[in-house]
Amino acid sequence: MPNLGNTPLIDELKSNQIRDFLEQGKRIDGRAFDEPRSISIEIGVIPKAEGSARVRLGNTEVITGIKVQPDRPFPDLGDKGIFICTAEILPLAHPTAEPGPPQEDVIELARVVDRGIRESGMIDLSKLVLVKDKSVIGIFADNSVIDHDGNLFDACAYSSTAAILSTKIPKWEMQDDVPVKIEDQESDAPITTIPVSVTMGRIGKHIIVDPNMDEWLCLDARITITTNSDGNICALQKGGKDGFTLDQLTKCGETSTSVGAKIREIIKQTKETGQ
Amino acid sequence: MPNLGNTPLIDELKSNQIRDFLEQGKRIDGRAFDEPRSISIEIGVIPKAEGSARVRLGNTEVITGIKVQPDRPFPDLGDKGIFICTAEILPLAHPTAEPGPPQEDVIELARVVDRGIRESGMIDLSKLVLVKDKSVIGIFADNSVIDHDGNLFDACAYSSTAAILSTKIPKWEMQDDVPVKIEDQESDAPITTIPVSVTMGRIGKHIIVDPNMDEWLCLDARITITTNSDGNICALQKGGKDGFTLDQLTKCGETSTSVGAKIREIIKQTKETGQ
Amino acid sequence: MPNLGNTPLIDELKSNQIRDFLEQGKRIDGRAFDEPRSISIEIGVIPKAEGSARVRLGNTEVITGIKVQPDRPFPDLGDKGIFICTAEILPLAHPTAEPGPPQEDVIELARVVDRGIRESGMIDLSKLVLVKDKSVIGIFADNSVIDHDGNLFDACAYSSTAAILSTKIPKWEMQDDVPVKIEDQESDAPITTIPVSVTMGRIGKHIIVDPNMDEWLCLDARITITTNSDGNICALQKGGKDGFTLDQLTKCGETSTSVGAKIREIIKQTKETGQ
């Protein structure tokens, strides 16, 4: 068996059980193949941040905080604000998680979540310019995984999205070439659409939505497809040690739209519940 | 036994000997419980630096160099100069010291020395402003431990303090928004008080001042208390694997003032002796 | 035997063979003692870079790309442009090369190549100033070793030199204190001389020019001497675990001029051949 340090392993018995169940059309936790785990979303959990959310996807749990602050624009993108998304699996989230700089799996996680939001055009970055080429508003979405039970892609994506929806953008005015914050003049973030990712895994010939940790460790391949409010696909990432057939991918595309639509309703209905 | 790489270890025999002596009211090197080792201080040892000192505390030896240079102020502290204190245990200081980025013990060392000086208000940082919010004078006190025989806290603190007292602040004038150094117009650093730290260790029920390396390795707990010229306490740091009673800490507070007063006189009397 | 991770080793048999041959006045690949391996130079291999070259020195192969971009000058050198040379042994260049930050041997390699070019005055850096003290042109020569068969010093030096000779400097004009590139107005780099390094190794009492990998691993000591177009010495670096006599070094100096002159002709005759 490989000894990969901070990757969890699964025993063969559990793995065989998962496969046997799938052959019988069942999942070990009783879900339908295209059924995500229960989703609970709270916003405003970090009141001092400009936006925040906590998402539970089954036993996977993520907290996202949004910081909004003036920044210099990227070169050649002087007419756009900045959006940056990061992720960290906190070492308290799983016995195999370790503190330290992010490994390739966490970098991929952050970039996939980032890309889903960015490519959907969720945030109208052209509305976040203070002075073209000089000063823009940056939105930083930092995801902290606090309990890891598989499929961090969707948990972080839902949490980031809910947190962005809850975000208040402060007002800055330029004074002496320096952005100065005007108190009590905040506005909603400029939102154009609500992206929803759906991660599907393949075990043998079966495709399952939102694999939990035990299933995750048995996956032959996985794909994360993000759709926007129109039901169109806006980002996509294949992973895992094997591939997909064209038919499987086509089917996954359709599932991402149908399952994504239901989850989008859950995200939309999130209200600030306090703690 | 733990194998902590760059932490020195002590053999049980020596450890028992130290404890037996303490029971008899004695220390292995013959000192009284509240008696620091002999202190020798030289200043001006690095003539090209703006200030410098070498301190020998028993067989522990530290060299501090002070660099003074213009810098940008910290955000929200635009009306204050900058003071930063660092520490390094040079690898030639002890067989267990290793080159590389500072470990947690060295970071704690630097921060405790920094805090003692900073919280005492020794340097009037408001006198080190060139242009408010734009340009201030920074004072950097870098401590290099060259021989490590225990209690680096006090050795570095005395050396930093003596070096600061010896520091000449060059004069800068703003020209085209850039600070330009005016030759031969230096002044003393704006000093308000002389902080003195006293580090005490607990072995069993005994509290000893300025533990040497052998004692240091037997400590149950330690505390560093810094007092200012008024004899008041201005900074404090407990360390070590066990705690103190309230009575012990109260007693340590008093000792820090009485022992500190004597050491302050030694620091005050330091004259530039050359090499 | 040492187990130095990414340093190649040589077996004793091969080592003895090399030494036996040298005793007979021969090298294992049939070259004369003062004969470098065949040199082939192509320029323009990275058309999008401002300059580029590929050099094959026997089976050692290096690609150099030159980037030219505006930068801030170094403090106190406000009337000079910037020249920086780096080197990397790509992990595909040799089974012992490893990815990651450069080790001491690669840092030495880059600095020796940099020094040869810099100290010769090859590039007239005073011609690369946009606004004194504020904005200058930087020339970055990055060497990528793609096949490592010994003597990277000379291979990288020839490749950097050829790449610099092929470099076109774009034109920038200051607009609002910012350098703006003027399209289609590029000029040749301001070249004053062509430096050529010659690396010689000592095995026993024998000095050989341009050691290949097998010879390299047997070296007692090595020296890299760079000469300019006048045949004068402008940089020099001794390496290796043993030393040289004064006579040996004097002889090496002469060899560097004579061999360097021939190689300079090869570099001069390089034409853009395309791929």
Next chain:
Amino acid sequence: MGGRDTDLVLLDENGIRCDGRKIDEPRRIMIKAGVLKNADGSAYIEFGDNKILAGVFGPRDVHPKHIADTDTGILRCRYHMSPFSVTERKSPAPSRREIEISKVLKEALQPAVMLEQFPRTVVDVFLEVLQADGGSRCAALDAASVALADAGIPMRDMVSSIAAGKVADTIILDVNNEEDQAGQADMPVGYMPNLEKITLVQLDGILTQDEYKKCLETAIGGCKLVYEIQKKALTDKFFSNGESA
């Protein structure tokens, strides 16, 4: 102390502090044990505006092995602030301040944990500051102590922690952020209430010998209040089915 100039009235003529508290009154403290699924023990604390998670793993095998101790277990502690926990977004890389606090907290917990029962193993305490306010190291220590107990790790005592300090020449309990910035002294204290031992004490700011003693006593009194809240958190967990916060 920051010693910033400010117009803030830290203590009014009625002995009421800037946030409405009396001088010996702590902020709101809420602790919940067992909030995480994967950690061996966990706790969540809200202490004023601090929101901190503690997770404990162990005793477990040590990696890298050469740091294991054949005579005793070892304790590791990581105090970390989320990027969004403070006003100005914080880099996720650990700062020197976080490294120092991690060490101070480890040494504050060590006397309470019976590590000698688990040679060759490690107990890991991970503290994540989700939202920071004055006194975050005290709050983290309180949560860590509950999480260790929640993990079932044998302990000699709890460690309870709160700061005392000085504002407007008066010794106060539980320094908040404004009092830390504009006040005269801040002294975080960690205390084992049954063994009556102080395992954490630091100080920024100037105190006379009398004030120093008063501060210690005030903090110890506060630690005893915190201890009751810690015990309740563990009891609540024990008698509930462990619903998370």
Next chain:
Amino acid sequence: MGGRDTDLVLLDENGIRCDGRKIDEPRRIMIKAGVLKNADGSAYIEFGDNKILAGVFGPRDVHPKHIADTDTGILRCRYHMSPFSVTERKSPAPSRREIEISKVLKEALQPAVMLEQFPRTVVDVFLEVLQADGGSRCAALDAASVALADAGIPMRDMVSSIAAGKVADTIILDVNNEEDQAGQADMPVGYMPNLEKITLVQLDGILTQDEYKKCLETAIGGCKLVYEIQKKALTDKFFSNGESA
């Protein structure tokens, strides 16, 4: 997609793209196998303006040893861009983008390599982008696959790769740099032509379900073209004496 404003006509009235290609026409692709002396296998690809070297070592011993797998060989992949490969000089330290692409490429190659035949060993694939253009990860994957075959490592299939995308509301093959910057979607695909499995797929940009399917089909068609070029590169090497590029 960058979504930059531009005056560039990405597709003219005759269905001709900004670089003169038809919608289903790939850029010039040239692959040469066996270009390096020291690597166990190697390839050099020019794909549009991409210039990429691939070098393979292995199967060989794993360092550090504890990452070895007693059941199977492991595959490592490093995608790296030379500092001079892009317009603005790039720091040689690996960026987050390069780390992600390295992982995606590793997982795209893994299904094709019979790693189970070499337990406890590693196969290292090193990819160096000397000059970057649109589609560099596809080009790198094509070269990697040839280099693995050149190293004689047992493979189930080649992996062939090319992107499809959308510009001016039209699905096109092989997105170039301008189309990537100003277009509507870019979908790199890696495909095993004989096993008919997609082992790499990513997407930036917006597609309807129909366009998504069309994109996949277009890319698969392109991969089959690339496959012929890959085979030819290996045949040319086999029947030549392996002169380098």
Next chain:
Amino acid sequence: MGGRDTDLVLLDENGIRCDGRKIDEPRRIMIKAGVLKNADGSAYIEFGDNKILAGVFGPRDVHPKHIADTDTGILRCRYHMSPFSVTERKSPAPSRREIEISKVLKEALQPAVMLEQFPRTVVDVFLEVLQADGGSRCAALDAASVALADAGIPMRDMVSSIAAGKVADTIILDVNNEEDQAGQADMPVGYMPNLEKITLVQLDGILTQDEYKKCLETAIGGCKLVYEIQKKALTDKFFSNGESA
């Protein structure tokens, strides 16, 4: 050479240099052996305005073990500049320059140390530049050599070091900081006086073949002067009770 424009007269009509020395006159050199308590061997050198400490540990066990050599001992060398050693405060992290000099000094000392007598061990040489002036690598090498001897490590010879250079078209001994900045060439040389071997030589600046030879000879002459000072430092230590500097 920096080649900075300057009004400095580097050599006047009487052959006197900017600091009053004659062309073949070294700066003041003071070496003291055995200045550190914990190091196995140590030395302190003042060479012009250079102030450098050398400390030696070993032969001792190697960590990490896998770099040990079963055939011979290994030598490690660290040349490091204190943050306050130069005009502009230096970051404590080792620069590329310091890493290169560390390697060059290691290779300059290696021929002199009988490492083959201590297989599987390491000798560590730590050099700390407390105050930097021209020629700090030479001064560091001189101190390192004395510290190695002070540690009782078997040596074939001392290594003595000083630079030669060229200013105002004249070959001079021992280049100072101003001469390094404004002069024409700087050639640090390390030399084993009894074995007559040059173990360190570098050059910045332009020399004809004749000047090159003259420079080497001048430096070797200087090394012999340094050697006497090194021997005296060791004798002084041996016949004193090792009072520190």
